[in-house]
Structures are given as structure tokens and as C-alpha cells.
Amino acid sequence: MxxxxxxxxxxxxxxxxxxxxxxxxxxxxxxxxxxxxxxPEALPTxxxxxxxxxxxxxxxxxxxxxxxxxxxxxxxxxxxxxxxxxxxxxxxxxxxxxxxxxxxxxxxxxxxxxxxxxxxxxxxxxxxxxxxxxxxxxxxxxxxxxxxxxxxxxxxxxxxxxxxxxxxxxxxxxxxxxxxxxxxxxxxxxxxxxxxxxxxxxxxxxxxxxxxxxxxxxxxxxxxxxxxxxxxxxxxxxxxxxxxxxxxxxxxxxxxxxxxxxxxxxxxxxxxxxxxxxxxxxxxxxxxxxxxxxxxxxxxxxxxxxxxxxxANFGALSAIMFFRRSLKVLLLALGTISVLDIFGFDVTTGLAALGIGGIAIALGAQKTVENLVGGLSLILDQPVRVGDFCKVGDTVGTIEQIGMRSTRIRTLDRTMVVIPNGDLSGRVIENYAHRDRFWFHPTLGLRYETTPDQIRYLLVEIRSLLYAHPQVDPDPARIRFIGFGATSVNLEIFAYVLAKDYDDFLEIQEDLYLRIADIVQESGTGFAFPSQRVYLAGDTGMSEDKARAAEAKVNEWRDNGELPLPRFEPERVNELKGSIPYPPPGSSTTRR
Structure with a gap:
């Protein structure tokens, strides 16, 4: 009540x-x-x-x-x-x-x-x-x-x-x-x-x-x-x-x-x-x-x-609160006019005077009118809603209230940022709340000692991982050798993760990174360090056995005509899709 x-x-x-x-x-x-x-007859003044x-x-x-x-x-x-x-x-x-x-x-x-x-x-x-x-x-x-x-x-x-x-x-x-x-x-x-x-x-x-x-x-x-x-x-x-x-x-x-x-x-x-x-x-x-x-x-x-x-129609909440405040302002205006009339003020003349003075009032209250119109546009267009996590300029946070004059944003530092609606409606707003997929796009920097066949092995195995993972959208899901960096050879991943929210995305991203680290280790190479090294002792170097095993695997694909480069065949993609258990075996989390 x-x-x-x-x-x-x-x-x-x-x-x-x-x-x-x-x-x-x-x-x-x-x-x-x-x-x-x-x-009725005309009256003299x-x-x-x-x-x-x-x-x-x-x-x-x-x-x-x-x-x-x-x-x-x-x-x-x-x-x-x-x-x-x-x-x-x-x-x-x-x-x-x-x-x-x-x-x-x-x-x-x-x-x-x-x-x-x-x-x-x-x-x-x-x-x-x-x-x-x-x-x-x-x-x-x-x-x-x-x-x-x-x-x-x-x-x-x-x-x-x-x-x-x-x-x-x-x-x-x-x-x-x-x-x-x-x-x-x-x-x-x-x-x-x-x-x-x-x-x-x-x-x-x-x-x-x-x-x-x-x-x-x-x-x-x-x-x-x-x-x-x-x-x-x-x-x-x-x-x-x-x-x-x-x-x-x-x-x-x-x-x-x-x-x-x-x-x-x-x-x-x-x-x-x-x-x-x-x-x-x-x-x-x-x-x-x-x-x-x-x-x-x-x-x-x-x-x-x-x-x-x-x-769960949170977009309508802002509209309801906005129109509630607007109706109350209208009721307040009607009440004020009625009280003035009761005490003998000429309301008709006053309203006519407001029509003449309205221009001057509007000029003096441009920002207020701009904020009211901006608030109305936010309610009708709904670029953001109460509860949305978004970025406005340099401000990142959750929308807590969309008022008639301003909008309140709760930042990650738990501070409150108040932005006038007229200013907010003219800014670039990035809304994170309604993403259907999350972009997964890391760049892997490998050591320069990595052989071409090791690179081919990584391209095939990581691409197979992306196709096989049940929480990764296979279209598109790719990894490409994009060039030689200052201290590394670079492989770029481009894929979309199917997650319901950002916390869920972080879980899936963590699993992908760990699986990629396992594949890199299996290939016999390693990640490059963005620095120069001075070796004062003998370097154990890379594992020659694993390097020969990776090269042998690539040669086998090549000899059998099964090297899936530059792209996988659709049949192979369908065969791999969802074949990896996720969460990984031994995980305490059971995905539903």
C-alpha cells in the first residue's frame, strides 16, 4: 500500500x-x-x-x-x-x-x-x-x-x-x-x-x-x-x-x-x-x-x-515513472491556477500574459526545456533503460534512474554520476545490456623459433577447438596467421561466445584460454615475451620431440590430402561441432 x-x-x-x-x-x-x-448583446468596455x-x-x-x-x-x-x-x-x-x-x-x-x-x-x-x-x-x-x-x-x-x-x-x-x-x-x-x-x-x-x-x-x-x-x-x-x-x-x-x-x-x-x-x-x-x-x-x-x-519489461519502468511525474506536475499546475482564481486573481489575463512572456521564459529556461525534451526522447526511443549497463562518454556504469531533468548512473566505483538529459541524448551511448553474443578476439604472440608446420598445427587445432566448443558460435569462428610482430609471430582469433551475461562470458573465455594454452604447449612452441633476453647460460630450447611430432602430424595431413588450410570443409565443421565436453572433465560446475 x-x-x-x-x-x-x-x-x-x-x-x-x-x-x-x-x-x-x-x-x-x-x-x-x-x-x-x-x-446576447455587445457590452461596452x-x-x-x-x-x-x-x-x-x-x-x-x-x-x-x-x-x-x-x-x-x-x-x-x-x-x-x-x-x-x-x-x-x-x-x-x-x-x-x-x-x-x-x-x-x-x-x-x-x-x-x-x-x-x-x-x-x-x-x-x-x-x-x-x-x-x-x-x-x-x-x-x-x-x-x-x-x-x-x-x-x-x-x-x-x-x-x-x-x-x-x-x-x-x-x-x-x-x-x-x-x-x-x-x-x-x-x-x-x-x-x-x-x-x-x-x-x-x-x-x-x-x-x-x-x-x-x-x-x-x-x-x-x-x-x-x-x-x-x-x-x-x-x-x-x-x-x-x-x-x-x-x-x-x-x-x-x-x-x-x-x-x-x-x-x-x-x-x-x-x-x-x-x-x-x-x-x-x-x-x-x-x-x-x-x-x-x-x-x-x-x-x-x-x-x-x-x-x-x-521483466524493464524498458517500460522508465516510461511509467516519467509519465507519473508529468501528470503530477500537470495536477500541480491546475491546482495553482484554481487557487489563484479562488483568491480573485484574473487567471485568464494571467494565462494570456504567459503566452506573451512565454518566449522570454523559454529563452531563460532553454536548458530546462532541452532537458525535458531530452528525457522524453530517452523514454520514447529507449537507447537505455533503468538497469542497463552502458558507457556514456568516459562514464561506465548502470542506469539507476531516468528523470524528467537528468539521468543517474551508478559507476563501477559505486559513485553516482548525474547527466542532464539534454546532454545525454546528444552523446554516443554504448549499451552493453542487450548483447546477444560476446566478441572473443585475442591475438596469440608465438616465439620466433616456431616452425611453419607448428603454426599450421596450431591453426588447425585451435580452429577445431572453436568449432567443437558448444558455447562458441561456429559462424564465424576463425584463427589466422596475421604476420610477424617485433618480438613474435601473431595468430588472431575471431569468434563469438554464446553467453547470457558478462559473468557467463568470463567463465567461457577462461575455459577457451586454458584449452588454447594446452594446444600451444602440445605443439612444442611457446608464447613470446615482449622483451629482449640476454642468455647467460645454455638454453634448453624447445622440445625437439614435440616439434617432430607436430611436424609429423602436419606431414600426415598433407600426404593424405587432409590439411584443413586455408579453411575447414563443412562436413568436418559439422563433425566437430559440440564434440568437446564443456565444462571440461573434472570441473565442479555442471552447465545446464
């Missing part, structure tokens, strides 16, 4: 946002009619309004701020009173603003201000008239009335205000002392003392609700997750162990936020407190969604890594 560290929680942000950004559905039937949709009414988000946030300051005259500037009857309008904008606040406190379902459009034209794809924006609903006299913002053009610039389509349903009198559920439960001292125009008890109640709803969500999700594990174990024994755990925390947070929003509405918490907390709830919502996505990336990647390891 994967372990999730705290930094992963800080990077993640995604599950509730969609539900919260679209608003919580109301339970009651809305009876008030909605304005019919009309074709909005200038700065001191009250921030040029966008739906700014208009509603300004109204909430004015209510928090208990400045009802200022709050009236956010109301469209033009469509009200004279009798209602005669009450004054401040009184209507105050009664609207009471109605919103006692029963309303309003979207978080950060979920409202921050564009002067508002949302154009909501099915409403272009100058109308629905931001929630409010309960008035046992019916649920849509809460609208309307764009008015009474001044030089269009401004958004709370629509008269909603205000006309406000009762002429609302009992402010009726109190909500939370007011009835709070001690009088917490109701009378206020902060930001709201009883202190409402702020404390929100904190208490947050803790309570999280505890409830935690207990509920624990029961559901435990049941889900038991069901999955019975029906799908091989399901990924971390899959259920990946969902646990995001769902827990999501459920806690949904319970928190619903509880705050039903308890009658002030609209001011709810709107101030809405920014936090949306932020936590995005945190949960990206946390879920982050964990699912880990679960899927871990499953793929385990499967590829079992299949």
Missing part, C-alpha cells in the same frame, strides 16, 4: 469543487418565473466602479461587505429598485437592503462569491437572458424565490445589482427577532456581541460545525471503506491494495464539506459568515479533488510498475 506524505496533501486540490461551484440544489419547488433567454459592481462577483461581494459594515445606505446601491412598485420603493433602499439580509439569514441557498462570474458580461450559457444572472435562491413566505443579479444600464457603464425580480417578493415586514436555529441555541451574550455585523456565536458555530461534520464524515467513510474492502476481497481477490485507500481521504473531505454547507444553511448561520467561509470551502474542495487525482495516479503507476517488473 503506498504511503502518502504530507507534501502530497499540499500539492493536491480537486473533488468538491465541481459540486460546490455549481451550487447546492434546493429542496423546495421554485414558484417564481425565470426571465426568458434572449440573444466597463470602467472601474468604486463599488465593484461591474461584474456579478464584485456586485454580490460588495453587498455582503456593506452588510458586514451594517451600512444599509451603501448596501442599497447594490439593489435595483427601478422595477418595484411605488409602495415598496417608498420604504427606501436601506430598509429593503436590511429586510433582504434578514431573509438571506433565515433561509437561503447562495453560491460562493468565488463561483460567480468575474466577467462584465456574466455567464452567457446559463439559459437566462444575457442581462440576468442567477446566484441562488431565498425562502420567502413558504416559497423559494430565485436570487437574481441584473445588469442595468442607467449610467454610462453597465452595472450589476440584485434584481427587482427577486426584491418584489420580499414581504413588507420580516420578524428580525424570530431568530434562527443557531440564535435560539446560543447564549444571549454570544448573540448580543457582534463582529463584522454578525453575532460572535455565528462565527463560533461555524468552527464547531466544521469539526463536527468532519468527525461524522470520518466515521461514515470508515464504515463504508471497511465494507468496500470486504466486498472487493471476496469478489476481486487481486484488486489493487491501495485503490480503496486512495478514495478514503478525498471522499471524507468531500462529504465533510457538503455536510458543513448544508448544516450552516439549515442552522440559519448568517449569510455574511457563510460567504466569508465559502472561499475556504471551495479551496478545500479543490484540495480534495486534486488529492484524489494525485492518489489515483500513484495507484495506477504502482500497479503498472509491479506488472512490468513481473514481466
Amino acid at each position: 503506498p504511503v502518502y506524505r504530507p507534501r502530497q496533501y499540499l500539492l493536491a486540490l480537486l473533488f468538491f469543487g465541481i459540486a460546490l461551484m455549481t451550487g447546492v440544489p434546493v429542496a423546495a419547488q421554485t414558484t417564481a418565473p425565470e426571465p426568458a433567454a434572449e440573444a 466597463a470602467s472601474a466602479d468604486p463599488l465593484g459592481r461591474t461584474t456579478p462577483r464584485g456586485a454580490f461581494a460588495g453587498y455582503i461587505h456593506a452588510m458586514a459594515e451594517e451600512s444599509y445606505d451603501e448596501a442599497a446601491e447594490y439593489l435595483d429598485l427601478s422595477g418595484l412598485s411605488r409602495r415598496v420603493a417608498r420604504q427606501g433602499g436601506a430598509e429593503i437592503a436590511r429586510r433582504l439580509r434578514i431573509a438571506l439569514d433565515q433561509g437561503s441557498d447562495v453560491q460562493p462569491s468565488v463561483a460567480l462570474s468575474d466577467q462584465p458580461e456574466g455567464k452567457q450559457n446559463d439559459g437566462l437572458a444575457p442581462h440576468m444572472e442567477r446566484i441562488g435562491s431565498v425562502s420567502l413566505q413558504d416559497e423559494v424565490v430565485p436570487l437574481y443579479l441584473e445588469r442595468t444600464e442607467e449610467t454610462e457603464e453597465p452595472l450589476w445589482r440584485i434584481s427587482s425580480e427577486t426584491l418584489k417578493y420580499l414581504p413588507e415586514s420580516l420578524d428580525e427577532n424570530l431568530g434562527t436555529t443557531v440564535d435560539q441555541l446560543l447564549p444571549s451574550v454570544l448573540v448580543q456581541r457582534k463582529w463584522q455585523g454578525v453575532p460572535i456565536g455565528h462565527w463560533l458555530a461555524m468552527v464547531l460545525l466544521a469539526l463536527l461534520t468532519y468527525v461524522v464524515a470520518r466515521l461514515f467513510v470508515a464504515a463504508v471503506i471497511g465494507t468496500a474492502r470486504q466486498i472487493l476481497k471476496r469478489r476481486f481477490p487481486n484488486y489493487p491494495a491501495g485503490l480503496v485507500q486512495a478514495f478514503a481521504q478525498p471522499i471524507r473531505i468531500y462529504l465533510a464539506v457538503m455536510l458543513f454547507v448544508a448544516a450552516a444553511q439549515n442552522a440559519g448561520i448568517s449569510i455574511i459568515v457563510r460567504q466569508y467561509f465559502s472561499q475556504v470551502t471551495v479551496l478545500v474542495a479543490w484540495f480534495a479533488i486534486l488529492l484524489l487525482a494525485w492518489r489515483l495516479v500513484d495507484v495506477v503507476a504502482d500497479g503498472l510498475l509491479s506488472r512490468m517488473t513481473r514481466r
Whole structure:
């Protein structure tokens, strides 16, 4: 089961946002009619309004701020009173603003201000008239009335205000002392003392609700997750162990936020407190969604890594790790954009600015981009894979990690060499890990006293050895007399050894060298020394008996027409193939 560290929680942000950004559905039937949709009209460029009414988000946030300051005259500037009857309008904008606040406190379902459009034209794809924006609903006299913002053009610039389509349903009198559920439960001292125009008890109640709803969500999700594990174990024994755990925390947070929003509405918490907390709830919502996505990336990647390891498909490991990191970087970018949008930054303008500044950034980060592209080419072309033994320039070692920016190589000295991917992709890479055969090509330097017939004997016998050895590929397998050196006559061997890895090759090479040394000794000659000798005593010289025996053998081949020079006949090659026991007799190793 994967372990999730705290930094992963800080990077993640995604599950509730969609539900919260679209608003919580109301339970009651809305009876008030909605304005019919009309074709959108062009808007003049909005200038700065001191009250921030040029966008739906700014208009509603300004109204909430004015209510928090208990400045009802200022709050009236956010109301469209033009469509009200004279009798209602005669009450004054401040009184209507105050009664609207009471109605919103006692029963309303309003979207978080950060979920409202921050564009002067508002949302154009909501099915409403272009100058109308629905931001929630409010309960008035046992019916649920849509809460609208309307764009008015009474001044030089269009401004958004709370629509008269909603205000006309406000009762002429609302009992402010009726109190909500939370007011009835709070001690009088917490109701009378206020902060930001709201009883202190409402702020404390929100904190208490947050803790309570999280505890409830935690207990509920624990029961559901435990049941889900038991069901999955019975029906799908091989399901990924971390899959259920990946969902646990995001769902827990999501459920806690949904319970928190619903509880705050039903308890009658002030609209001011709810709107101030809405920014936090949306932020936590995005945190949960990206946390879920982050964990699912880990679960899927871990499953793929385990499967590829079992299949010995080590080339896929680098690709999986690379794309895991890439997806997490993408999630981090999405989370950052979402957080900036929640805190009121104009993300659209910022992205446009990045498009203009992208050239300058790219010029300043050429090496970084080059390394990223180089890493991607290493993953796709796979000249090396994790675990490959290779040579890069003067560096020889094993590939331990192919990252997004660099590749790590563990050398034979057990040091770690880090090479940027852009540099690595442009170098000559010699990969030793996937050799099908190993080249065996020693040069034998013989003493100058070696006779031509002894050379012929060695050529025949060593070639027979190469053809007969079961771990040597007979095509090609040759030995040739290549010339006279400064201190020796030279014979060159060219053959390929069939070995599964380098250690196996060293075993076979050792056996070949020992057999060649036996043949050289049997021929009566010896290996030359790359030096000059001063003989101060009589030299025993070479064995004349063995030399005569080797010459006699060559003469026999010559007389019978069987001298296999310059090449062996195919029939003789087939006859010799695999006829030598390997490992040699007496060896403690039994080859399989």
C-alpha cells in the first residue's frame, strides 16, 4: 500500500469543487418565473466602479461587505429598485437592503462569491437572458424565490445589482427577532456581541460545525471503506491494495464539506459568515479533488510498475515513472491556477500574459526545456533503460534512474554520476545490456623459433577447438596467421561466445584460454615475451620431440590430402561441432 506524505496533501486540490461551484440544489419547488433567454448583446468596455459592481462577483461581494459594515445606505446601491412598485420603493433602499439580509439569514441557498462570474458580461450559457444572472435562491413566505443579479444600464457603464425580480417578493415586514436555529441555541451574550455585523456565536458555530461534520464524515467513510474492502476481497481477490485507500481521504473531505454547507444553511448561520467561509470551502474542495487525482495516479503507476517488473519489461519502468511525474506536475499546475482564481486573481489575463512572456521564459529556461525534451526522447526511443549497463562518454556504469531533468548512473566505483538529459541524448551511448553474443578476439604472440608446420598445427587445432566448443558460435569462428610482430609471430582469433551475461562470458573465455594454452604447449612452441633476453647460460630450447611430432602430424595431413588450410570443409565443421565436453572433465560446475 503506498504511503502518502504530507507534501502530497499540499500539492493536491480537486473533488468538491465541481459540486460546490455549481451550487447546492434546493429542496423546495421554485414558484417564481425565470426571465426568458434572449440573444446576447455587445457590452461596452466597463470602467472601474468604486463599488465593484461591474461584474456579478464584485456586485454580490460588495453587498455582503456593506452588510458586514451594517451600512444599509451603501448596501442599497447594490439593489435595483427601478422595477418595484411605488409602495415598496417608498420604504427606501436601506430598509429593503436590511429586510433582504434578514431573509438571506433565515433561509437561503447562495453560491460562493468565488463561483460567480468575474466577467462584465456574466455567464452567457446559463439559459437566462444575457442581462440576468442567477446566484441562488431565498425562502420567502413558504416559497423559494430565485436570487437574481441584473445588469442595468442607467449610467454610462453597465452595472450589476440584485434584481427587482427577486426584491418584489420580499414581504413588507420580516420578524428580525424570530431568530434562527443557531440564535435560539446560543447564549444571549454570544448573540448580543457582534463582529463584522454578525453575532460572535455565528462565527463560533461555524468552527464547531466544521469539526463536527468532519468527525461524522470520518466515521461514515470508515464504515463504508471497511465494507468496500470486504466486498472487493471476496469478489476481486487481486484488486489493487491501495485503490480503496486512495478514495478514503478525498471522499471524507468531500462529504465533510457538503455536510458543513448544508448544516450552516439549515442552522440559519448568517449569510455574511457563510460567504466569508465559502472561499475556504471551495479551496478545500479543490484540495480534495486534486488529492484524489494525485492518489489515483500513484495507484495506477504502482500497479503498472509491479506488472512490468513481473514481466521483466524493464524498458517500460522508465516510461511509467516519467509519465507519473508529468501528470503530477500537470495536477500541480491546475491546482495553482484554481487557487489563484479562488483568491480573485484574473487567471485568464494571467494565462494570456504567459503566452506573451512565454518566449522570454523559454529563452531563460532553454536548458530546462532541452532537458525535458531530452528525457522524453530517452523514454520514447529507449537507447537505455533503468538497469542497463552502458558507457556514456568516459562514464561506465548502470542506469539507476531516468528523470524528467537528468539521468543517474551508478559507476563501477559505486559513485553516482548525474547527466542532464539534454546532454545525454546528444552523446554516443554504448549499451552493453542487450548483447546477444560476446566478441572473443585475442591475438596469440608465438616465439620466433616456431616452425611453419607448428603454426599450421596450431591453426588447425585451435580452429577445431572453436568449432567443437558448444558455447562458441561456429559462424564465424576463425584463427589466422596475421604476420610477424617485433618480438613474435601473431595468430588472431575471431569468434563469438554464446553467453547470457558478462559473468557467463568470463567463465567461457577462461575455459577457451586454458584449452588454447594446452594446444600451444602440445605443439612444442611457446608464447613470446615482449622483451629482449640476454642468455647467460645454455638454453634448453624447445622440445625437439614435440616439434617432430607436430611436424609429423602436419606431414600426415598433407600426404593424405587432409590439411584443413586455408579453411575447414563443412562436413568436418559439422563433425566437430559440440564434440568437446564443456565444462571440461573434472570441473565442479555442471552447465545446464
